[in-house]
Amino acid sequence: MRLFAAAFVLLLIFQAGGCKRAKRRTPPEVVTHTDSQRGVGCLNERGRAVTEPLQQIEYGNRYFGEQDWIKALSCYESALKIDPNQKVAEVNIGLVHAAKGEYHAAMSTCTPLETKYPDYGVLHYCLGLAHMGIKGFGEAVRRLELAQKSPDGAKLRLEVPIAEAYTGLASELLEVGKPADARRTALYAIKVAPTFSKAHKVLGFSYRHLGLHEDGLASFQKATQLSPQDPEGWANLALVQSHTGRNLDAVDSFHEAIRIHPTYLGAYVALGKHLQAIQRTQEAITTFEKALGLDPTNPELRTGIMQAVADACAWRKQERFLPSVLKDLKHQIAKRSGRPNVTPFDSLLTIPASPQLVRLLAEAYVRVANSEVTRAGAGVLPLPRAPKAQHKKLRVGYFSSDFGNTPVGRLMASVPLHHNRTIVDSFLYPLNLEDGSFYRQLVEQGIHTSRRLHGLANEQSAKMIAHDEIHILIDLLGYTAGGYAMAREHILAMKPAPLTVGFLGYPGTMGTSNAGNQSHGYYSVVDRVVVSPDMTNQFSEKLLVMPHSYQVNNMRIVDKKAPIVVPTRASEGLPDDAFVFAHFNTLRKVDAMVFDVWMNILERVPSSVMWLLHMPQEAANSLKEEAMAHGIPTNRLVFSRPIAAEQHLRRCALADLFLDSLHYNAHTTATDALWAGIPIITLPGDMMQSRVAAGLNEANNARELVVGSLKEYEDHAVALAQGYGD
Secondary structure, eight states: OHHHHHHHHHHHHHHHHOSOOOOOOOOOOOOOOOGGGGGGOOBOTTSOBOOSHHHHHHHHHHHHHTTOHHHHHHHHHHHHHHOTTOHHHHHHHHHHHHHTTOHHHHHHHHGGGTTTOTTOHHHHHHHHHHHHHTTOHHHHHHHHHHHHHSTTGGGTOOHHHHHHHHHHHHHHHHHTTOHHHHHHHHHHHHHHOTTOHHHHHHHHHHHHHHTOHHHHHHHHHHHHHHOTTOHHHHHHHHHHHHHTTOHHHHHHHHHHHHHHOTTOHHHHHHHHHHHHHTTOHHHHHHHHHHHHHHOTTOHHHHHHHHHHHHHTTOHHHHHHHHHHHHHHHHHHHHHTSSOOSSOHHHHHHTSOOOHHHHHHHHHHHHHHHHHHHHHTTOOOOOOOOOHHHHOSSEEEEEEESOOSSSHHHHHHTTGGGGSOTTTEEEEEEESSOOOOOHHHHHHHHTOSEEOOOTTSOHHHHHHHHHHTTOSEEEEOOTTOOOGGGTTTHHHHHTOOSSEEEEOSSOOSOOOOOOTTOSSOEEEEEEETTTSOGGGGGGOSSEEEEESSOSOOOOOSSOOTTSOOOOOOTTTTTOOTTSEEEEEOSOGGGOOHHHHHHHHHHHHHSTTEEEEEEOOSHHHHHHHHHHHHHTTOOGGGEEEEOOOOHHHHHHHHTTOSEEEOOSSSOOSHHHHHHHHTTOOEEBOOOSSGGGSHHHHHHHHTTOGGGBOSSHHHHHHHHHHHHHTTTO
């Protein structure tokens, strides 16, 4: 903004003064004068006094352009001593204050001149800059538009300052939670000055807040084209590229932001998380370590590196960061000022938080989402009429970003086929794009109506659900969402249906309480094993307790078009004569405690191997090192690559016994093993995510495989292996 002021004043006064333009020279370094030196009057470059008012004004402009504010003020004030009615000098004193960041002084200088020069465009320009400086963007817009409409407005070239004021107003609207208004305002700024890069950037922010990531992508691309040295533009472009699956482009954009601004912590945090998400784990760790060198106490960085080293099974490093991460998390929840940097899903998966802390964290996310929706003016949507009054059928909606070939998508694909269509109309609300898979086609077969939410703003999505007059909305997503479901909690915070049921996707509380909700109800589907009677206080919602297993699955319906590949032990690198223990989860679920037990089992069963998935590489390397430390040769750990679901089910049958993880059990992978005929040994914990395999065993009449201690876990596995074939 100061550059706009300087450039404009030089142009205007050379035109209005009518005197010979002073010879330009290379701008000197900024001279630091004191205010006491202003009494020397207006001096030229040779130190001689300038006595004619118009020349004094011109020298003032010259010094203004060189950012020598003291000399500029001296020249303007000298001109006014000779001719008090030099309006250019009077107003330019205000512009000097504005350029120096002394916005209140600028207003004090220029406001009294309004009655004297009501139509003087430069005066309104000065006041516009001053109001912009104190973030009074609405008044700044009004003043700058007055300046543009003034008799001398055509000379002022105010398109960019006006766009800057509108852009500031758009940013202000974003801060108060009004992204739709911010979008309209930023679009107008772009209309005024199409090449003003900051307007495109703020437009991108508004699209991100609205959930319109493809539109945000285009805006940030334009912003970086117009301002290629703006690190914030590149970092936000990278975020949207990450959210829309453009993973390699995102890495490049993050690196560009850091190249421009090597101490940009926000870019380091986002880059580290992105690298972790795409399983470039060591790069993620290196990124976080470098950033921690810049700010060792940053909570986001400490959380990021702890999660990254957990992904790599670098447990000693994880233990080093855990106390500070938990302390940061408790502090952020207690502050009640925004989302904590740990997600509720992270608290279940990689951070051993207590059940009480996990519930408080989920409730904090709900509180923030409700507040943001209220600030945005979206509010709670009108309720549908009762089923019998308006519709002959109950209207049930399924909401997720996992429809298709994903773990949740495979488990629930056939559920809608079991609805009684004479009394139920089912609706599908996918946040993700159609993936063309058998499972997406299967779930669509059982659905009455499918509504595509991808590409819609959050408020549009909520209104679509409400317009369909859904009575029960099944949330299959929870806090497990990826890029397709950014800020998805905003949709549910608008309460588009009277009943919301958390089911299958997220094994924990959503933090949505029924207290104070007379017209909306919240439920979670569980069973008596995954949530025992003494665990109900871990949930904010009411519980719907299934008599057997909460987890739906049906592997009898298979994709008959899928190629049939019959795996063998040789094709998977497994010894023909070995007893094969298996664990098919991502390795981030493996902790030091359970791995110690696995190594004890391998030691006690010499003719056995442990079969694992190779994801990610860094974790596989860590586990090999840990095995050697236990005296177990690394060739007794067999790693296989993830493959298509149908093929994975067939190769599961090559294993003899599935060994479950502790803190976060096998869920879909446990179901795969059971359908393949592989028994599972599991030790249930004290939270739902650590009891799913126990619930599946109970439902499968295999209670003897649910053990009560690590010793029993080890002994039972050894006994089964040693008795194999007897």
